[in-house]
Amino acid sequence: MKYCPDLFNYRRRMSHEVTIGSLKMGGVNPVRIQSMTNTSTLDTDGSVEQAIRIFNVGGELVRLTAQGVREAENLQNIRFGLIERGYRQPISADIHFNPAAAEVAAQYVEKVRINPGNFVDSARTFKKLEYDDESYRQELEKIRAKLLPLLEICRRHHTALRLGVNHGSLSDRIMSRYGDTPAGMVESSMEFLRICREENFDNIVISIKASNTVVMVQTVRLLVATMLDEGMSYPLHLGVTEAGDAEDGRIKSAVGIGALLADGIGDTIRVSLSEDPEKEIPVALKLMKHVVNCACHLPIKAEVAGVFNPYVYQRREALSVGNIGDAHVPVVVGTGSDFGDLKPDYLKSHLALFTAQQIEAAIVSPVPVKFVQLTYRDLNDELIEQLKSSENIVVILSSDHANPVGEMRAFFHTLMNKDCKVPVILYRKYVDDDKENFQVSAAADLGVLFIDGFGDGIWLENPMLNDDEVVATAFGILQASRVRTSKTEYISCPGCGRTLFNLQTTIAKVKEATKHFTGLKIGIMGCIVNGPGEMADADYGYVGAGKGKVSLYRRKECVEKNIPEEEAVEKLLALIKECEGK
Structure with missing residues (x-):
């Protein structure tokens, strides 16, 4: 084993020890507890207040989304706002699709999370693409070209890097060779880790997450074994994505995270609940x-x-x-x-x-x-x-x-x-x-x-x-x-600054409208970053498509786009009745 x-x-x-501002993680340090804000990162005061609530109940690190350069720049103001209030705990930037935002954020925060599935690659399209060995190698060179400037900035500013692989956002390139498998998720992480090691950058934390607890546990185990084979011992961030809310979210998180903690694996954990983030701690x-x-x-x-x-x-x-x-x-x-x-x-x-x-x-x-x-x-x-x-x-x-x-x-x-x-x-x-x-x-x-x-x-x-x-x-x-x-399983994200509707209110409405169904899986996602992918094994999906707009999915297929939010729950219910005959 x-x-x-x-x-x-x-x-x-x-694992080996990494430094995230004043926080030491990995090695002999205790398992660190963290959460993520669901405020707009452009809302300085709101983000500061929510981060303080997380810190006050025991959170040791707070993550904020930075979907663009403007949001990344404003992390500096949030950092100053926290310092003015006497809070010097580290904060982290969450980046998808935007290397430029990562490079800006790395100058102002103690840690930057990038997603290997979309740091270079475009959004997953579920298309079956073909890569021969040479074209695959060229894709890896594109990753290197995009990653090296970020590593240099992180090195200069003593910023830690988190490689955060999500089951729902594997690139089409990885999917083409490995499929939607634990091996594919592990390779998505290892491609970036190998470049970091070649560049002698090791202030790294890794996460591999899924809403399916079995996939999540098996994949993290495989990652640890693969790293050991290649002489790596990076610390691990554990979490079950889109765990949901209330009892289901708590039980699902405890099953997945608890399984790995029982194996002795895990250096920091985040329980993702579709609730106010301070309730996660x-x-x-x-x-x-x-x-x-x-x-x-x-x-x-x-x-x-x-x-x-x-x-x-x-x-x-x-x-x-x-x-x-x-x-x-x-x-x-x-x-x-x-x-x-x-x-x-x-x-x-x-x-x-x-x-x-x-x-x-x-x-x-x-x-x-x-x-x-x-x-x-x-x-x-x-x-x-x-x-x-x-x-x-x-x-x-x-x-x-x-x-x-x-x-x-x-x-x-x-x-x-x-x-x-x-x-x-x-x-x-x-x-x-x-x-x-x-x-x-x-x-x-x-x-x-x-x-x-x-x-x-x-x-x-x-x-x-x-x-x-x-x-x-x-x-x-x-x-x-x-x-x-x-009973019906609800795969719902915890929300962040990318969320395009009131997540908690929407989840309550969807649950109330669908509570009489048995055995269905319904995904409720605030945005498209992980939405369609993380819902790949869900029967139906409700995904934020724009401000006040929702797209509905049946499995991986988008069946109706840009529905006004006020009509979306009713249309979801009609879709389920039409397809299920109920």
């Missing part, structure tokens, strides 16, 4: 604290299963016991009886529960499904053989270890090494009256296991919260991990 020093024992990946802090708290723990001994591939999703092979295991979607077990629209597949009160000590009684029991409660410490060769001998046992796997992810992983890898195909339901109990903290903790603990292909069900308990809240969180983790869809 080149990307991870130890799958079972938490150990943070060692407490979620990020809770997530980081939860994962890092498992750093000092008793060692877990296990061997990695030879069939496990962390870069490609493959569900662990399990027997079918009723509707559990095999090709069945993971089930949800609930405690209590007061549930909302999402109802569990099984109730605790109806389960035939056995302990490890009662395994022989379970085997001879006449009930059709026997649920045996186990921990990793219960496993031994004799017990595994007993599990293999019965065709109607389901394991309820729990862990009270300080590192539950590592211990539960060890359980699954041991089963695979012993060719034991008993289905397994993941169980965790929390005692927490902070609903947000519960959602973040549960998603971080269990999401990574589903992404790794483990788990045939989920059972959460929390006596401090209502039954429906706990079960809804379980369903949310399954959906965020891409293993079971139970």
Whole structure:
């Protein structure tokens, strides 16, 4: 596992240290927390005020969009405004399509983010282009010619550079050779990294993001392994793009970011919510604290299963016991009886529960499904053989270890090494009256296991919260991990200075109009930077096209352009009804 020093024992990946103004990132420094404003960068006072709100709740770095040279120039005024108010924390410029804006911004801020997908290449068109080796090499030379002036300015002003690859904005050139794959996303980053290394510029941070948590996790793992092969150890910025808002946004972010933090990967994180940006910081802090708290723990001994591939999703092979295991979607077990629209597949009160000590009684029991409660410490060769001998046992796997992810992983890898195909339901109990903290903790603990292909069900308990809240969180983790869809998924960006409509109001309207649909994916994007690409696997898209104008998409195809904003939600609903027959 080149990307991870130890799958079972938490150990943070060692990256090299970068300097972002007064902030040190990577190396032995703590995981840094950041966010991004959604104000116009030409609004100096508004941007200063919002940045201060982010800093005041624990943000350590604030990013602002700079879509043009005018916005880049005004970053100087925002920087001065913050200093006048006593805030010297670093700020970063977010650049798309405009190398000139990046060169200006690099003179005034401590960090500049560029997107390898559109720094040189034009906007993605989804056209299949052909490049022979020579034409491809010429494209790389174009990148070098555009990048070197920026590197020189960054070097002169001690400005850090972030290479931020997004799944939704890969260039047509990368798509032509690698397709819409983790390998393509990694190569998009490596092309720029190799140039930076050749120029001896290493004050670099990297991010590779996607709204699909499985793609995001697999791609970052592959990037770490690829960098290691080429002798690189750049620090990593983690985030799930277009995660959405409310509970869905929190759970989805915790699943994706938490999975990589559990692998020891990550030097800075940004939880992207379609809400006021200062609300992102407490979620990020809770997530980081939860994962890092498992750093000092008793060692877990296990061997990695030879069939496990962390870069490609493959569900662990399990027997079918009723509707559990095999090709069945993971089930949800609930405690209590007061549930909302999402109802569990099984109730605790109806389960035939056995302990490890009662395994022989379970085997001879006449009930059709026997649920045996186990921990990793219960496993031994004799017990595994007993599990293999019965065709109607389901394991309820729990862990009270300080590192539950590592211990539960060890359980699954041991089963695979012993060719034991008993289905397994993941169980965790929390005692927490902070609903947000519960959602973040549960998603971080269990999401990574589903992404790794483990788990045939989920059972959460929390006596401090209502039954429906706990079960809804379980369903949310399954959906965020891409293993079971139970409701419409909204892929919505957090908003920035490029956003062309009131994002929060629009999301609320779209959700209200489409809440009766089941299993659809609807993208709501403030602008076209990542919109069409990040929505590539969405069924329908609502994208800002201009001031007060919206374009509607069905999958990758724009079906109606420049609709007045006040008519757009109604037209989206009509499009869905027409196509879905609902």
